[in-house]
Amino acid sequence: MKDQITADFEATRAAVAGAKDHPRVLFLLSVGSGRMLASGANTAADAVIEMAGGQNVFSSFENYKPVNTEALVAAAPDYVLAMTRPGMDPSDDIRALPGIELTPAGKNDRIIAMDGQALLGFGPRTAASIRELARRIGPLTD
Structure with missing residues (x-):
């Protein structure tokens, strides 16, 4: 299993390495009550965005703020990424955020909601989730 997971990570890393575009991605941990908690540098979300070939729009600060x-x-994100949880998809809440319609992500309805545990848990499903994210934001086209 370890060898398969390692191979999945390496295949994704190699596939996005030659990407010409590195879209700007905003990861929102929560959007409750209209308040946005975004991922900065040195977070699991920051690592996942980079591995998928994107750029974290808030790499100028650390942790979640x-x-x-x-x-x-x-920040002008090209994509907004958020986590789904059982029975909860934050996509509509994100679309309703003030100002989202002024961003490239909002104008083009590029809201991505993915299973949070699979994407950020760095377990057996993470490499496949990063590959899916890379496909959805563009660096991976296979």
């Missing part, structure tokens, strides 16, 4: 509408618009 609240961001306001002005910061969201200024």
Whole structure:
């Protein structure tokens, strides 16, 4: 199993290595009550975005921090990534955030919701989830 997971990570890494575009991705941990908690550098979400061939729009700060509408618009994400949980998909809540419609992600309805445990848990499903994210944001086209 370890060899298969390692091979999955390496295959994804090799596939996105030659990508010409590295889309700007915003990871939102939560959007409750209209408050956005975004991923900065040195987080699992930051690592996943990079492995999928994207750029974290908030790599200028570390950990998870609240961001306001002005910061969201200024970050200009091409995609917004969030986690699904059993029985909960945050996509509509994200679409309703003030300012989201002013970003490339909002204008093009590029909201991606993925299984949080599979994507960020760094377990047996993570490599496949990163590959799926890479396909959805564009660096991986196979």
